Amino acid sequence: MLKTILFWAATIALFAACNQPSTNGTNNENSSTEGTDPQATEVKNYKKPAESVKDKCAAPTNMRELSGGMEKLFYQFTSSNEANLSVFGMANAKLTKKEVVVVVDFIQFKDMNCTGEKVRYGVGARLFLNIKKTQGGIKVTDLPKLAAGVELGRASVTYSIKVIGLTGDKVRAALPNTGDFNVEAYGKVMSAVDKIQMLASDNEEGVVVEPQIIPVSN
Numbered sequence: 001m002l003k004t005i006l007f008w009a010a011t012i013a014l015f016a017a018c019n020q021p022s023t024n025g026t027n028n029e030n031s032s033t034e035g036t037d038p039q040a041t042e043v044k045n046y047k048k049p050a051e052s053v054k055d056k057c058a059a060p061t062n063m064r065e066l067s068g069g070m071e072k073l074f075y076q077f078t079s080s081n082e083a084n085l086s087v088f089g090m091a092n093a094k095l096t097k098k099e100v101v102v103v104v105d106f107i108q109f110k111d112m113n114c115t116g117e118k119v120r121y122g123v124g125a126r127l128f129l130n131i132k133k134t135q136g137g138i139k140v141t142d143l144p145k146l147a148a149g150v151e152l153g154r155a156s157v158t159y160s161i162k163v164i165g166l167t168g169d170k171v172r173a174a175l176p177n178t179g180d181f182n183v184e185a186y187g188k189v190m191s192a193v194d195k196i197q198m199l200a201s202d203n204e205e206g207v208v209v210e211p212q213i214i215p216v217s218n
Contacts, residue, residue: 057114060121060211063202068110068120070197074141075103075215087215088126102129102140106193107164108200109214121211123165125196127189129181132156147186157181161189163196164214168207170199 060066077085077093078100085093088103095101107124131140133156138149149155159181163171174195176188199207 057112057119059112060110062209063108063123063200066108066110066121066123066211068108070108070124071105073105073107075105076140077101077103088128090128096132098132100131100140102131103127104129104143105164105214106197107214108197110211111216118216120214120216121165122214123200123209123211124163125193126162126164127193128160128162130158143186143189147181147183150180150182159185159189161192165210165212166196166200166207167210168199170204170206171196174199 075088077095079095079097082093082095082101085091085101090101093101104127105122105124106127107122109120109122109124112119112121129140129146131146134140134146134149135154136149138145138155140146146155146157150157158179160178161175163175174192176185176192179185181189198204200209202209
């Protein structure tokens with residue numbers, strides 16, 4: 001039932017978007033960068049502070065100390081800035097001109113100033129989307145429409161998900177299998193994010209919380 005509701009809700013929204021007239025007359029039907037929203041993504045360059053920063057800051061050690069809030073952060077990569085994927089653990093990534101990788105962090109975080117350098121610590125879930133095609137003006141940051149687009153053959157997207165700053169059998173069990181990012185997968189991803197956020201609460205038996213440094217924009 002949940003899958004059906006998600007599918008039809010996203011499908012209706014997708015068709016509504018597809019029926020809107022083009023504002024520039026350009027047809028980028030086979031480009032996965034079509035419909036991207038730069039306001040919903042962070043800037044193109046990212047950095048991860050040097051390991052030596054850890055010795056200069058009293059890093060958060062539990063969820064209560066991550067007082068910056070909860071946020072969904074998008075990071076977008078194309079062939080022009082693929083080298084920056086290395087800070088997300090994807091070293092030597094090679095993207096085609098029409099290929100986009102979107103990283104989505106669902107995190108609870110805290111920004112700190114370590115001897116003049118901004119450092120962000122966080123805990124949560126990280127979603128990787130490899131987008132090889134979109135059609136009909138689908139924004140890569142609109143996850144429900146993107147998933148519906150895969151169902152309708154208007155997008156080609158695969159995904160994987162990992163955790164940040166959490167370890168333990170319960171955490172591993174919450175992760176869904178990887179594969180095509182369709183409507184069912186979107187439901188599983190959001191369910192996994194909810195479970196991971198619940199498991200991140202302090203004193204959850206069998207779950208170790210160790211906030212990690214999160215990449216920030218230059």
